[in-house]
Amino acid sequence: MTTNNGPAPFSTDRLDALPLRVAHAEEMAAVLDDPGLHAFTGGAPESAGELRARYERQTAGSPDPAERWWNWVLGARDENRLVGYVQATVRGTRAEIAWVTGTAWQGRGYAKEAARGLVAHLLGGGEVRTVIAHVHPGHAASAAVAAAAGLAPTGEREDGEERWRLGAG
Numbered sequence: 001m002t003t004n005n006g007p008a009p010f011s012t013d014r015l016d017a018l019p020l021r022v023a024h025a026e027e028m029a030a031v032l033d034d035p036g037l038h039a040f041t042g043g044a045p046e047s048a049g050e051l052r053a054r055y056e057r058q059t060a061g062s063p064d065p066a067e068r069w070w071n072w073v074l075g076a077r078d079e080n081r082l083v084g085y086v087q088a089t090v091r092g093t094r095a096e097i098a099w100v101t102g103t104a105w106q107g108r109g110y111a112k113e114a115a116r117g118l119v120a121h122l123l124g125g126g127e128v129r130t131v132i133a134h135v136h137p138g139h140a141a142s143a144a145v146a147a148a149a150g151l152a153p154t155g156e157r158e159d160g161e162e163r164w165r166l167g168a169g
Helices: 022-033 050-062 110-123 140-148
Strands: 013-018 067-076 081-091 094-101 130-136 152-156 161-165
Touching: 013 110, 022 050, 022 081, 050 067, 067 152, 081 110, 094 110, 110 130, 110 140, 110 161, 130 140, 140 152, 140 161
Parallel strands: 094 130
Antiparallel strands: 013 067, 067 081, 081 094, 130 161, 152 161
């Protein structure tokens, strides 16, 4: 599940989930350079420098010792390039997850595959028993990814998003 330096890598049929490194910022800036990726979450694409600064904070870890920030970039093996990321914020036996696939790679099933792989990786370690995702109610593609990963809508709302859950409450 984890190594001394953060989350352990994992793989799916077509993707390698590699622990986030600051060195990924340049390539990820190009992958994420589409304002449309922020339609449901707000914000705007970040430059390589802005991503570098964010990745430095993320790889340093949470200032709260009870919370772990696990972030992976997604490498598509057949393309030999990064195509998105997945992340988990782990507190106790609960993980809150998120995923993003760059616009150029959407519609290929990468997000579903990555989310399924992330959930399996988290639950397979024995520590995480509940997985949560927050999905904007108008984002059908993200709801489809959550469902493919085995999560179900709870009807609960937080910050305008619906909470999806797999596992114990």
